[in-house]
Amino acid sequence: MTETATRTGTQTAQATQTAPSRALTHRPGRWIDGWDPEDRDQWNRVGRTIARRNLGWSIFAEFLGFVVWQLWSIVAVSLPAAGFELDTTQVFWLISIPSLVGATLRIPYSFLVPRFGGRNWTIVSAGLLLLPTVALALCVGNPDTPFGVLLAVAALAGFGGGNFASSMSNITFFYPQREKGWALGLNAAGGNIGASVAQFVVPVVVTVGAGAAVNLPLAGWIWVPFILVAMVGAWKYMDNLSNAKADFAGSAAALREPHLWLLALLYIGTFGSFIGFASVFPKLIADQFPEFSGIAVGGASVSLAFLGALVGSLSRPYGGRLADRFGGARVTMFAFGAMAAVTVAVIATLPLGSFWVFLGGFLLLFAAAGIGNGSTYRMVPVVFAVRGGGNAGHGGDVSTQRRAAAALGLISAIGAYGGFLIPQALSLSAQATGGYTTAFAVFVAAYLGLLLLTWAVYVRGAVARAGRI
Incomplete structure (x- = not known):
């Protein structure tokens, strides 16, 4: 009887292995039924x-x-x-x-x-x-x-x-x-x-x-x-x-997770800085160095402001790659430290009146923000996996993966508010002091605060001890 059961189980397994994959059905309106990319x-x-x-x-x-x-x-x-x-x-x-x-x-x-x-x-x-x-x-x-x-x-x-x-x-x-x-x-x-x-x-x-x-x-x-x-x-x-x-249930569960809000704060600091500075960079160049706001090339005018968004975009994938190797929290700490240091350098060099020093400083800032974008985004599924009882190398059970997927969408939305906050902070600084130095000083303090938060929670905290983030 045992032999029969074993043979039956083997035959069932073989049938499962050789069974054809689920067929796709195409309906009018280019609808596809039966889609299963895991097959x-x-x-x-x-x-x-x-x-x-x-x-x-x-x-x-x-x-x-x-x-x-x-x-x-x-x-x-x-x-x-x-x-x-x-x-x-x-x-x-x-x-x-x-x-x-x-x-x-x-x-x-x-x-x-x-x-x-x-x-x-x-x-x-x-x-x-x-x-x-x-x-x-x-x-x-x-x-x-x-x-x-x-x-x-x-x-x-x-x-x-x-x-x-x-x-x-x-x-x-x-x-x-x-x-x-x-x-x-x-x-x-x-x-x-x-x-x-x-x-x-x-x-x-x-x-x-x-x-x-x-x-x-x-x-x-x-x-x-x-x-x-x-x-x-x-x-x-x-x-x-x-x-x-x-996945409304996954979104509701993600909203109840305190780490969603902490990670969203980090993402405001990284992606928010990228999109905020990208949008305001042409204005900063026009105010500080009007002669470089548009460089004449033939019969057209070229603005070098596009380099900021370009550098930030191209550096983002490297943030994810570095996070895979060294851990997202450590790379994010490095990004915030670099952003703070570069912003201090921008403040210190503004009185020099050198456009090229100003441009070089901001390109470094965009590169650091781009790396931080990639590393912070990489942290999200890892943190949720650890919080769900898994580890950094595994996505966790289905429920954990659903919460992580929902959290990625919510965090990307919250982080984008930095694109509003940074220009408004610079505007307030210009109104109150006639310049942008005060706003840059506030940004430095914010980056250092986010660095400490990352260290305390995700490098040395209880979450970090449960698995390398």
């Missing part, structure tokens, strides 16, 4: 090709989202040259309001892919980018446009910031656990690069053939064809997954 046979036969196609168009749409999100960082600085009469406070509001709106939209955007489908929502979210671009083109052509209208149009650019959350959520469903990190890293990097591209392209386009003036409406019009391409591409080539489900 290696399905993944190798058709899954990888489908996932890569969706990833490519997702990256393009998210890239345009970041472009639109950062348009006002360069347009606001150019408004005086177009005949607008705005004070410093108003310019800072135009720079910072897209980050405030974008960070807020990231929360609902995280849940819209399961509700409408990844393909469908990519079409809609890309289409929404037409509102801020066309509205910008219409309102900046008339110097008599009231500030309230300018502010409302700048707020519409926040649609671009929300796209990050839905794009990341969508790609999460397409890839197996073993390849999620690489896919999401590509998706994030492709988006972040959009900030740099916007700050490079817009000054060139609005000054080509404009002589001493600027043709600001082109800052909006030039992106309309690309947005239409993204919409058509998503409609024609992307897919909806019927098994993509919103």
Whole structure:
């Protein structure tokens, strides 16, 4: 009887091993049923090709989202040259309001892919980018446009910031656990690069053939064809997954975890610094070194402000790689220490009046912030795994993984508020003291405080003792 049971068990196991993978069913509207990226046979036969196609168009749409999100960082600085009469406070509001709106939209955007489908929502979210671009083109052509209208149009650019959350959520469903990190890293990097591209392209386009003036409406019009391409591409080539489900229970559980809020604070310091300084960098250059605000190249003007966002974007993947090797908490500590030291150096060298020293200091600051972005984001699943009773090398049980996935989305939303806080802090400093030194000193204190927090909780604290973070 035992022999029979053993033989039956062996036959069952063999049948399971040789059973065909679950077949994919395609329905109208490019809906896919039966998607299971963890099924290696399905993944190798058709899954990888489908996932890569969706990833490519997702990256393009998210890239345009970041472009639109950062348009006002360069347009606001150019408004005086177009005949607008705005004070410093108003310019800072135009720079910072897209980050405030974008960070807020990231929360609902995280849940819209399961509700409408990844393909469908990519079409809609890309289409929404037409509102801020066309509205910008219409309102900046008339110097008599009231500030309230300018502010409302700048707020519409926040649609671009929300796209990050839905794009990341969508790609999460397409890839197996073993390849999620690489896919999401590509998706994030492709988006972040959009900030740099916007700050490079817009000054060139609005000054080509404009002589001493600027043709600001082109800052909006030039992106309309690309947005239409993204919409058509998503409609024609992307897919909806019927098994993509919103995890409201995981989000509620993550919100009850105190470490979500601590990690979100760290992410405000890293990603918030990246997006905040990226948006305000053109303004800082224009105020401190107006002769370098636009460098004439042929018949166009080039702003070197784009280098900041570029360096920050390219350094982010190295933060994740260093975190895998040395631990996310230690790399995050290093990032905050470097950010504090570089900011002190910027304060010390400002009186020298050297643009190149100023630029070099800020590029180091962007590099440190980018590394911190990658390492802090890497800490999230590790902390939740340890808190769930697992270890740093394993994601934990399904419940723990769900909380960690939800926490990543929430933390990315909260961290983006730094894009609003940094420009506003600089604006307050300019109003109160006539300069930015006070704000930079506050940033130094904040970075040191976050360094100590990381050390106390994640390097020496009880969480760290449960497993290397």
